[in-house]
Amino acid sequence: MNRFDKKVELRLPDSLKWSGVNRLFKGEDLLPLWVADMDFEAPAPVLEAIRRRVDAGLFTYTELPPSLFEAVAGWLDRRFNWPVAPSDLLFASGVVTLLKASVLAFTQPGDSVVVQPPVYGPFGDAVTGQGRELVLNPLKIEQGKYKMDFDDLEAKLRLTGAKLLLLCSPHNPAGRVWEEAELNRLAALCQAYGVTVASDEIHSDLILSGQHIPIASLPGMAERTVTFIAPSKTFNLAGLHTSFAVATDETLRIGLDQALGYRSPNPLSIAGAEAAYREGEEWLEACLAYLRGNVSFAADYLAELLPDAVVYVPEATYLLWVDLRAYGLSQEELGRLLVQEARVAVSGGGAFVSEGEGRIRINLATRRENLEEGLSRIARALGSVQPGGEAGIDGAEAGEA
Template identity: 45%
Template sequence: MKFDFDTVVERRGTNCLKYDFARERGKREGILPLWVADMDFQTAPAILEKLERVVKHGIFGYSEGKEDYFWAISKWYKERFDWNLKVNWLVKTPGVVFGIAAAIRAFTKEGEGVLIQQPVYYPFSEVIRDNDRVLVNSPLKLENGHYEIDFEDFEKQIKENDVKLFLLCSPHNPVGRVWKEQELRKLGDICVKYDIIVVSDEIHSDFTYPGHQHRIFASLSPAYADITVTCTAPSKTFNLAGLQISNIFISNTDLRKRFKEEIEAQGYSQVNLMGLAACQAAYENGGEWLDRLKEYLYGNLAFVKAFLQEYLPEITLIEPEGTYLIWLDFRSLNLPEEELEDLIVNKANLWLDSGAIFGTVGRGFERINIACPRKTLEKALVQLEQALH
């Protein structure tokens, strides 16, 4: 392959959260981590080359993106998602979760409801509660191995719980759904009806599997765009989380003004230089690398499916439509939560994300990150098989 995804890059000793902080987080040293959502691959060569040039320049003062930064992003989203952006919609933040927290403070008051669909990315719950808002849950329905939205309950929760804001996870983390256009339109119509602001986390939008197409929620209707804060970033796509750069798009002038005022109130202004450089290089020259990466990840997914079928039939894969995170169902083992944790952590020596942290409906599940060399993934699955049998 033109790009190398098979080589295992040693990450220990680099202050890597994924590998170097097991003891600080209550795990044993040497545990094999497939938890947090970053990849074990070096980023695209074009990004490394750009960062090397920035480092060689040797001055790291206050920096900002110019028009070519926006046009790199705009071209990417037009070509890959048919979304037409305007430069004044853009607000840069150091991360999507930072942006979500800012939106919650900007658009809701303490005691007001914020709606989520569990099992869902656990920082959603954290930023709601940490900002003294009321968490309102309309859980997804698992039917025949496939998660669906309960639209009747979704509307019911809005009406009964003073909901002002909805956190949409699209594609959905951790269950891997890539929402169909008709599903997004049903959600959008309900939110327009009740004047609900939508904060749409679309950070995984570049990762879809064959047969599935991500649709930008705000692109589907001017009415949806008018109530939506769209959160994007190159961090998942190009493994840049540590560079802390996200691009938030808000077409509604009043919402954008309130959002920017909240960020300013936190004392935050420019994002960091390396993040700006990496983001622009990614969207200008990272497309081919991403396309090959997605092929490799699809091969990893096929490997997991075959391994489970042959060696671990007790564990059920919830077929993902997108993201590089897979959602495994361990409920047939009939293990209490603490025993399942003991099996995975102490017997299999694996550090995964327990499904319980995504909401009570996630109990009995585990989230696994498959964005790693195949030999790492195979090692993890063998350890799990040996521990279970």
């Protein structure tokens, strides 16, 4: 049996995804295919490292050991051929924290910051929640694929004078792995208009097809980029709250460090993160193979049972972005249908920064059997559309990840 088909206890009392779902989505017996963590047990070396740390029996104030930063740098070099000095890394509890800190560090109140919707909701909050102006450079769809709109970006940089871009690479929820030519064009615009890039690369290890290129590794970009990575999505360790920023430029690094302020690491997170980056590769490759299977299964299933749904097959992430506007339902009607009729919890389009109307994001990182159950529930409910009623789909926006 494939290890990812193994049944594990998912209804832990503190699991946001499984135990929080009925409350957050205001439904009953919901099958959770929403928040971005996986229903798979973490890699064995991670579990062993954490157990060893527990067995030591002391939970003292903790230092970040040099070996942790060396493990992260080794991973970036091995996976992306990206040599990074361990001293260029900063620790933080999460990437959303890093996004917020980068806005604080690199802009002033009232400044404009560019994001590329439809994008992960906290990108918007990081800007507007801190008194900055949100500038939208929506992705456009060409031949069924999300692309960056460089003409629109250039016009907006010129118009607004924005000096910070929050890049999502790979993109959640569009599932794009940005190609070298696209990143080069983006880099050229950032250089021409003096834009700093905060690049959220949390999904960069979850590559299903293509090759991830860190934008900071392109010529002339290390000095204007801070990159955010984490073991959380890669190795399914979201609850351990560990992430890193790569900031080669000293001024950017000091600015980000100051904006992050005091932070105190957790010994179990350190043990888990280091083991993951040193010994997690085999698990990750096996996981990616399983996820690729889930993606094709879901794409084929939906093409057959919901031919009017537009499915964006992801090149990265385990998240499937589906456009259901052809079914003619309002966001509220769609939410009600999915929660009350289908009894599934997916991420509603409203959880993303604009451009999400009529779309849903389905988390595919679950046992195939579970996925099939979820998709069949969605297909059955949409097959007998009955609009009207209260929304449920965006009810969990606050806790969305």
